[in-house]
Amino acid sequence: MNKSVLIVGAGIGGLATALRLAKKGYKVEIVEKNGQAGGRLNQIKKDGFTFDTGPSFFSMSFEFEEFARECGIELPFKYVALDPLYSVHFSDNPQTFFLHKDIQKLAEQFKDVEPDFEEKMRNYLAKSGALFHDTVDLVIKQNFDSVWAYLWTLMRVNPVHLPVLFRTFWQEVKRHFTSQEARQIVSLVAFFLGRTPFDTMAIYTLLSYTEFKHDGYYNVEGGMYRIVEGILSELKKEQVQITYNTEIVDYVAKGGRLECVVDNLGKRWSADVVLINGDAAVFRSRVFKRKKYAVEKLDQMTWTMGYLTFYIGVKCKLPQVNHHNYYVGSNFEEYANGILEHPDTLEKPYYYVNVLSKYNEECAPEGCESLLFVCPVPNLLHKPNWDDKEEIVDSILADFSQRIGKELTAEIVSKTIYTPLEWEKQFNLHRGSGLGLAHNMNQIGAFRPSNFDEKFKNVFYVGASTIPGAGLPMAIISSKLASERIESFFQ
């Protein structure tokens, strides 16, 4: 077979689609803007430390297993179930909450703050489980050819779920739990969609089921970048060529067909089909120069928050710090609600700390730890200036030092900071928005930028800002949906 596919971008979405197609006999080639594959799922190696840059765990492991099965390979990385899933620390409550999947064990943690937690949690999870099972195959894992086809499908979803369309995540959680601790902990997962529980639709309470009941969370042995390395080694076996440091900036088209894309040095790249893994809205804007996606139009869409991430190597061990930790601020509701309105406040709803070296000793020199901090912050639309990044990072490190009972400043031997400016520049993310387009009602399903191009019949899209949305398992589903589109194009 001589059907050729050029993939623009070597993020997880591009890599996974490349493998699916190469295994089916397509001639696949990839061009990537950066010097290293992985996109946001990346790795920094510095001062003897290894850091995961973005994702530090994943859910829905069965999607990765299905991907491997469909490619006819063994999954090329090893993953480990997290138990507890993570720990949560409040600034005004000395108790550490360990989030176990075992509901009885979980309920034990809440016995002093939330009466009848076990029963409430079981009811909540039954509801979110029903939402998950009633939508995952019917809506989330589907290609839609038109808005009408999408709306028709939505009408087939069990109407019992209708009320959650009109509530926020926080409102739904409030209906089930009374304590601030339970409400805040259960609603943390809404942040994983890149917004707050106060502006995320209640349909996403289905994520609570995926985290606590259905499948849980997983780590990858050796660090998350092993996912990328594993897929790269499979692509090598299939002789898929990847050209790095090559950004696509222009195109040549004839009628309804894309003839070629053009890189930053003027070189032309052509194939029967071009699959875009760069952000589906940004690429239509910057490269295809579509009016509907002009910068002013992009700014009117709803984007996820930015992330302030920093990568800290310390020359001491931190046995008192768990593997995955959330440090929640003292007034969660106020800070989370105001995160976009008060961009300069040093108060954050929470920050997350991951100690990669805890179970992967090779990721830090002996006697040292490798720490990843992730803090949700306004994207560049709301806070374009990050000259105060050192001040913000220092304030978080001071808070962290106080909470763990150890002054860290003198222990730091490696420090790297990514503000939304770095995220935007490295990965072409609109206004540095960490997860791409938000998941509002008018930006999901057939209302999200589609995975087929409006104008060019031989152009398709994969990744976070097309369907189904953000997160690693969604990128794997997106690769399946894009492959299906490409295969039917060639039929």
Ligand SMILES: Cc1cc2nc3c(=O)[nH]c(=O)nc-3n(C[C@H](O)[C@H](O)[C@H](O)COP(=O)(O)OP(=O)(O)OC[C@H]3O[C@@H](n4cnc5c(N)ncnc54)[C@H](O)[C@@H]3O)c2cc1C
């Ligand atoms: C801080 C942070 C933490 C996260 N944590 C988690 C987590 O714990 N679990 C989880 O499941 N998800 C997490 N995510 C989300 C997850 O990282 C993303 O949803 C996923 O990696 C997106 O993959 P993608 O393939 O869609 O896009 P990307 O990773 O953005 O890949 C797109 C690629 O295309 C390249 N590109 C763009 N434009 C061009 C061009 N014009 N020419 C050539 N190349 C181009 C980019 O350089 C990039 O390599 C996190 C994200 C962030 C930012």
